[in-house]
Every structure is written in C-alpha cells, then in structure tokens.
Amino acid sequence: MSNAAEAPRQNRVIDLKAGAHMMVLDAGIFCIFHAAGQAPAGPAGLPGVRISRAPGTPPGIVAVSTFEEDGWIGGSNGAALVRVMRGPAAVLVTTYQEPDSLHAAPRLQVAQLAGPVTTAPSQSAVPESAPASPAAEKVETAAEQAVSKDISAHIQRRGDVTGGIGHWMGVPGSQGWIEGFSIAPENGVPVADIEYQAVLGKGWLSPWAEGGQYCGSRGMALPILGLRVRLKGESAKTLKIRLTASFTDGTRLGPVDGSEALEAESLAPLEAFLLEIVPENEALVEPEAPAKPAASRKRKSAAVS
Numbered sequence: 001m002s003n004a005a006e007a008p009r010q011n012r013v014i015d016l017k018a019g020a021h022m023m024v025l026d027a028g029i030f031c032i033f034h035a036a037g038q039a040p041a042g043p044a045g046l047p048g049v050r051i052s053r054a055p056g057t058p059p060g061i062v063a064v065s066t067f068e069e070d071g072w073i074g075g076s077n078g079a080a081l082v083r084v085m086r087g088p089a090a091v092l093v094t095t096y097q098e099p100d101s102l103h104a105a106p107r108l109q110v111a112q113l114a115g116p117v118t119t120a121p122s123q124s125a126v127p128e129s130a131p132a133s134p135a136a137e138k139v140e141t142a143a144e145q146a147v148s149k150d151i152s153a154h155i156q157r158r159g160d161v162t163g164g165i166g167h168w169m170g171v172p173g174s175q176g177w178i179e180g181f182s183i184a185p186e187n188g189v190p191v192a193d194i195e196y197q198a199v200l201g202k203g204w205l206s207p208w209a210e211g212g213q214y215c216g217s218r219g220m221a222l223p224i225l226g227l228r229v230r231l232k233g234e235s236a237k238t239l240k241i242r243l244t245a246s247f248t249d250g251t252r253l254g255p256v257d258g259s260e261a262l263e264a265e266s267l268a269p270l271e272a273f274l275l276e277i278v279p280e281n282e283a284l285v286e287p288e289a290p291a292k293p294a295a296s297r298k299r300k301s302a303a304v305s
Contacts, residue, residue, distance in 0.1 A: 018094065020092060034078065044098065049106050062085070150186055165275050171271070180198065201225065230259065255274075
C-alpha cells in the first residue's frame with residue numbers, strides 16, 4: 001500500500017497525555033471519587049479517569065462498579081465502588097488528558113465504606129439463595145401489573161424490578177436491600193426535570209444522575225444506604241418531591257420533601273422507598289406501607305419516624 005493511501009488513517013490517531021497508577025487496597029469496600037474543585041471535562045470528554053482491575057489480579061478478588069459500564073469515571077463528577085475480597089490487591093487507575101493540556105491530571109480521593117468482607121453481607125435470616133415466599137411473589141406481581149414503570153431498581157434476591165411513582169419500590173420489612181435504581185416518569189413530569197443521588201456511605205453520595213440514568217451498583221451485592229431526589233426546570237416551580245423510605249434495621253423515615261438525603265442513623269441498607277410527586281402546597285401525610293412478605297411478618301421491627 002502506498003504512503004498516500006496510509007496517510008488518512010494515520011491522521012486519525014491522536015496521542016493523548018496518559019498516566020497509569022497502581023492503587024493497592026486492603027480488603028474492604030472503597031469509594032474512589034474526584035477531589036473537589038476540578039474543572040469539568042471538555043467537548044472531547046477529557047480529562048478523564050478509568051478504574052479497572054489491575055493486570056495479574058486473579059478474577060474474583062477485586063470487583064469495580066462505576067456509573068458507566070466500562071469503568072470510566074470522567075473528569076470531575078464520577079465515582080467508583082471497589083470491593084476487595086482478599087487484600088492487599090491492586091486496581092489500575094489510568095488518567096487521560098488532551099495532548100496540549102497544561103493542567104495537572106485529575107486528582108482522586110479514596111474513602112473506605114466498609115471493612116473486610118469475605119462473603120456478601122446479609123441483613124436477613126433468609127439465605128441468599130432462598131427464593132421469595134409465594135405470598136410475597138403474589139403481592140408484588142399484582143402490584144407490578146397495576147402500575148406504570150416510572151422506576152426501575154435492582155433488589156437483592158429479586159434482580160431488576162419496575163414500579164410506578166406513588167407506589168412502593170421494594171417491600172418494607174422484606175430485608176432485601178436495593179443496589180441501585182433509575183427514575184424516568186412516564187407522565188406528568190418530563191424526564192429531564194428529575195435527578196437523584198444514592199447514599200454510598202457516611203457523608204458520601206453518588207454524583208447526580210439525570211432522569212433515566214441508573215444510579216448505584218450492579219453485580220457487587222453492594223446496597224445503597226439511602227437516596228435523594230429533586231425536581232428542576234419548570235416542574236420545580238409547581239411540584240415537589242415527597243419521599244418515604246424503610247431500611248433493613250427496621251428504621252422508617254418520611255415523608256420528607258426530598259431536598260436532603262434520606263438515610264438511617266445506623267446507615268442500614270435501603271430496602272424500600274415511596275416516591276411521590278405532589279403539588280407544591282400539598283401537606284405531608286404518612287403513607288400506608290404495602291403488605292409485607294409472609295417470611296418477614298414474624299420479625300419484630302422498630303419504626304422510626
């Protein structure tokens with residue numbers, strides 16, 4: 001092939017400024033996130049950072065979950081959850097910048113959310129592999145058939161579940177925690193007018209997710225510890241969020257207006273939440289909880305208002 005024919009292809013290759021770092025972590029669960037005050041990514045999506053399992057680390061030792069499926073956490077707002085089953089073990093942190101960038105590479109911080117974990121933590125007396133009780137399945141199936149699919153969540157032992165605004169997502173008292181969720185209203189509020197965060201640890205929230213985006217983790221058996229939801233745009237002028245939630249330690253909070261993160265004092269995993277969108281001047285009224293699964297009715301739980 002002639003040099004003239006090769007030139008167009010060569011011109012498509014751009015050498016970026018890149019740096020690679022090995023981060024060694026002890027056993028436990030960590031949140032890796034951007035330090036405050038950094039400039040957002042430009043039109044090309046740079047600068048940015050990718051977090052991945054380090055080469056040579058055996059499968060099953062380290063799991064990385066990010067809000068993007070490929071480990072990308074962007075340049076200023078993303079975060080990664082890293083679970084180290086047996087430490088010390090390493091993750092690979094790769095930074096990317098424009099070739100002519102004069103700025104320093106993105107700066108990261110690490111917060112440990114939990115200590116060493118050898119198996120998926122369980123808040124329930126029911127084994128992880130045990131199926132939901134027939135009574136619970138009947139209640140949930142009937143409810144799912146009757147409501148829209150504004151909300152999707154990944155729930156321990158159940159997988160992906162859909163439900164509607166104004167209906168409980170998850171079942172209070174079920175002891176099955178929520179690992180992540182997305183909200184995309186089908187009616188009444190434009191998807192672009194809602195955004196939300198997940199509580200990842202004490203004082204740590206995920207970046208704001210826009211309507212329809214998944215917020216949380218998948219495949220890591222990591223619960224979220226609460227949530228925060230707010231309206232923006234024209235919807236925020238006439239409507240407000242009303243949130244109620246229950247947690248695996250029996251705590252129940254709400255209804256609140258959603259302006260602050262809803263989380264248990266104990267930081268117990270979130271097991272269910274009720275999202276309502278109501279007129280701005282409507283009073284807060286305690287909602288009724290759905291029927292609990294038969295397996296959990298025998299448990300004694302304390303409600304905290």
